[in-house]
Amino acid sequence: MHNSLRRLDLNLLVTLDALLAEQNVTRAARLLNLAQPTVSLQLGRLRDLLDDPLLLPGPRGMSPTERARELQGPLRDALAALESALSPVAAFEPGRSHQTWKIAASDYATTALIWPSLSRLRRLAPYTRLALVNKPTGDYAKDLENGLIDLALHTRDEAPPKLRQRSLIHERYVLAARRGHPALATKLSLKAFCALEHAVMSPDGAGFVGSTDHALAAEGLERRVVLSVSNFNSLVSALVHSDLVAVVPQRLVKHEPALHVQAPPLAIPGFEMLMLWPERLHRDPAHMWLRDLIASTLETTGAQK
Numbered sequence: 001m002h003n004s005l006r007r008l009d010l011n012l013l014v015t016l017d018a019l020l021a022e023q024n025v026t027r028a029a030r031l032l033n034l035a036q037p038t039v040s041l042q043l044g045r046l047r048d049l050l051d052d053p054l055l056l057p058g059p060r061g062m063s064p065t066e067r068a069r070e071l072q073g074p075l076r077d078a079l080a081a082l083e084s085a086l087s088p089v090a091a092f093e094p095g096r097s098h099q100t101w102k103i104a105a106s107d108y109a110t111t112a113l114i115w116p117s118l119s120r121l122r123r124l125a126p127y128t129r130l131a132l133v134n135k136p137t138g139d140y141a142k143d144l145e146n147g148l149i150d151l152a153l154h155t156r157d158e159a160p161p162k163l164r165q166r167s168l169i170h171e172r173y174v175l176a177a178r179r180g181h182p183a184l185a186t187k188l189s190l191k192a193f194c195a196l197e198h199a200v201m202s203p204d205g206a207g208f209v210g211s212t213d214h215a216l217a218a219e220g221l222e223r224r225v226v227l228s229v230s231n232f233n234s235l236v237s238a239l240v241h242s243d244l245v246a247v248v249p250q251r252l253v254k255h256e257p258a259l260h261v262q263a264p265p266l267a268i269p270g271f272e273m274l275m276l277w278p279e280r281l282h283r284d285p286a287h288m289w290l291r292d293l294i295a296s297t298l299e300t301t302g303a304q305k
Contacts, residue, residue, distance in 0.1 A: 092285035112251035285287035
C-alpha cells in the first residue's frame with residue numbers, strides 16, 4: 001500500500017468531498033454535522049497531506065484549485081464504491097435471481113437429497129440453474145474454497161474438517177430384490193442371505209466390499225458379491241432383470257415399484273448425511289436460501305426419518 005494511504009484518515013476524504021461540493025466551510029460542517037473549527041482543522045490537515053491549498057478564498061466563497069478539481073470526480077466515485085461495498089448485503093430474491101449453484105453429490109446424495117427439493121427449487125427460483133457434479137471426497141475442501149463448487153453433500157464419517165456443516169438425514173440399509181424373487185418369499189435366514197448372489201454399488205464400479213461385508217466379517221461370515229456397478233440406475237436394472245440382491249440405502253429404492261424391499265437378516269450400521277460449505281459462503285444470502293430450502297424440504301417430506 002502507498003505510504004500516503006497508510007497515513008490517511010478516511011474521515012478526511014469524507015470532509016474533502018463535502019468541502020469540494022459546498023465550497024464553503026460552514027455549509028460543509030453543517031452537512032457533516034461537525035463544528036466549523038473541526039472542519040477547518042481537517043482542511044488544514046488535507047492541505048499538508050496533499051501539498052496543495054485545495055480551496056482558496058474567492059469573491060463568492062471558496063474556489064477549488066486545479067488539483068482539487070482533478071480530485072473531485074475520482075474521490076466521489078471512490079467514496080461511493082466504498083459505501084456500496086460496506087452497505088448491508090441485499091436480500092436474496094429467488095423469484096428474480098439468475099444464480100447458478102454447483103453442488104458435489106454422489107448418485108445416492110442426488111437421489112436422496114436433491115431430487116426431493118428439485119420441484120420446489122424450480123417453482124420458487126425459476127431462473128436459477130443447478131449443476132450436479134460427482135467429485136472425490138478429498139477434493140471437496142479445496143474446490144469449495146476455490147469456488148469450483150458451492151456445496152457438498154457427503155457422509156459425516158468422511159467429511160473434510162474445517163468446513164461448515166449441517167446434518168440432513170440419518171440413513172439405514174435395506175435388502176432389495178426384484179418383486180417375486182423366490183428367495184424372499186419366506187423369512188430369510190442369515191445363512192441363506194450369504195448364499196445369495198449379491199450386487200454392490202461402488203463409485204468407480206470396481207469395489208466388491210462394503211458395510212454389509214464388514215458386518216458379516218464381525219460374525220465370521222461372508223457373502224457372494226458377483227457384480228459391482230458405478231451408479232444407482234445400473235444397480236436397479238440389474239436387480240430387476242436377474243435374481244441378484246443388493247443391500248442399499250433405503251432412500252435409493254423406496255420409490256422403485258419393480259423392487260421388493262425388506263430388512264436384512266443382520267444389523268448393518270447406517271450413516272448420517274451432511275451439507276458442507278466453506279466459511280466464505282456462510283453468510284451469503286443466496287447460499288443460505290439454498291441450504292434452508294434443501295433442509296426444510298427434507299423435514300417437510302419426512303425424508304429425515
